[in-house]
Amino acid sequence: MDFNEKTATKAVLDSFSSIKNDRLKFVMNSIVTHLHEVIKEVEPTDEEWLQAIMFLTNTGQKCDDRRQEFILLSDVLGISMLVDSINNRKSKNETETTVLGPFHTTSPKVNMGDNIANNVNGEKCIVSGKVVDINNNPIAKATIEVWQSGPDGLYDVQKEGHTVDLRGTMSSLENGSYFFRTVKPQYYPIPIDGPVGKVLNSLERHPFRPAHIHFMVKAEGYENLVTHVFIEGDKYLESDTVFAVKKSLIRKLEQGNDPENGEKCFYLNFDIVMEKII
Numbered sequence: 001m002d003f004n005e006k007t008a009t010k011a012v013l014d015s016f017s018s019i020k021n022d023r024l025k026f027v028m029n030s031i032v033t034h035l036h037e038v039i040k041e042v043e044p045t046d047e048e049w050l051q052a053i054m055f056l057t058n059t060g061q062k063c064d065d066r067r068q069e070f071i072l073l074s075d076v077l078g079i080s081m082l083v084d085s086i087n088n089r090k091s092k093n094e095t096e097t098t099v100l101g102p103f104h105t106t107s108p109k110v111n112m113g114d115n116i117a118n119n120v121n122g123e124k125c126i127v128s129g130k131v132v133d134i135n136n137n138p139i140a141k142a143t144i145e146v147w148q149s150g151p152d153g154l155y156d157v158q159k160e161g162h163t164v165d166l167r168g169t170m171s172s173l174e175n176g177s178y179f180f181r182t183v184k185p186q187y188y189p190i191p192i193d194g195p196v197g198k199v200l201n202s203l204e205r206h207p208f209r210p211a212h213i214h215f216m217v218k219a220e221g222y223e224n225l226v227t228h229v230f231i232e233g234d235k236y237l238e239s240d241t242v243f244a245v246k247k248s249l250i251r252k253l254e255q256g257n258d259p260e261n262g263e264k265c266f267y268l269n270f271d272i273v274m275e276k277i278i
């Protein structure tokens with residue numbers, strides 16, 4: 001039978017009939033069915049389709065071991081948060097999840113109270129909290145990994161010849177508590193010097209994310225948690241370009257003094273509630 005607008009989708013789906021992996025078959029059927037629907041609705045010209053191919057090509061070519069343009073693309077289209085929402089339906093009072101983002105990488109072990117800001121100057125901040133279960137029982141020896149951008153809005157990996165900075169991995173104490181020193185996080189633009197930046201520009205969207213610190217928390221017997229803490233009052237809380245803000249993750253910065261040296265600093269408290277693996 002001729003391949004035409006009417007027969008196209010069935011022809012491709014029929015070609016999947018011998019796929020033995022049920023999940024793969026389901027996914028491919030769904031992708032092809034929806035993509036064909038899009039093409040039939042949009043009716044791209046040859047030039048437009050080539051433009052789309054070149055956009056994806058450029059997105060791939062922009063990726064290397066320090067830059068993940070496809071994650072950015074997934075983020076700004078709300079797909080990362082949609083996948084996150086589907087896979088982390090909140091059941092009780094556990095801390096809500098949000099996107100991993102493109103800047104996660106291995107981080108050095110730090111001790112309780114260490115300063116993770118080595119090469120940046122910023123407003124000092126002490127971040128503290130407790131890791132607990134849903135019944136408020138402390139979780140000891142939870143692995144808490146944190147990473148953030150500096151006051152210039154850049155993560156260490158975005159800088160030429162970068163050295164590791166503003167990252168650390170620590171363990172919660174017997175009473176579940178943790179704390180570390182850092183600098184106050186600042187809102188920042190996602191990288192806009194690549195294809196995704198061009199897309200945002202043409203969609204007349206700003207590239208900013210509200211100030212936050214990333215957390216990845218793991219404890220034996222509990223679901224891994226990937227989340228952020230956001231800062232109350234940030235002007236981009238309502239329009240995060242990657243749609244990752246949840247009200248329950250916003251905390252207020254308090255002003256105080258560092259007990260170690262009396263210097264002015266901010267305090268940020270963020271308790272973490274882990275859900276047991278059933």
Ligand SMILES: [Fe+2]
Pocket residue numbers: 101103148149209212214
């Ligand atoms: Fe971030």
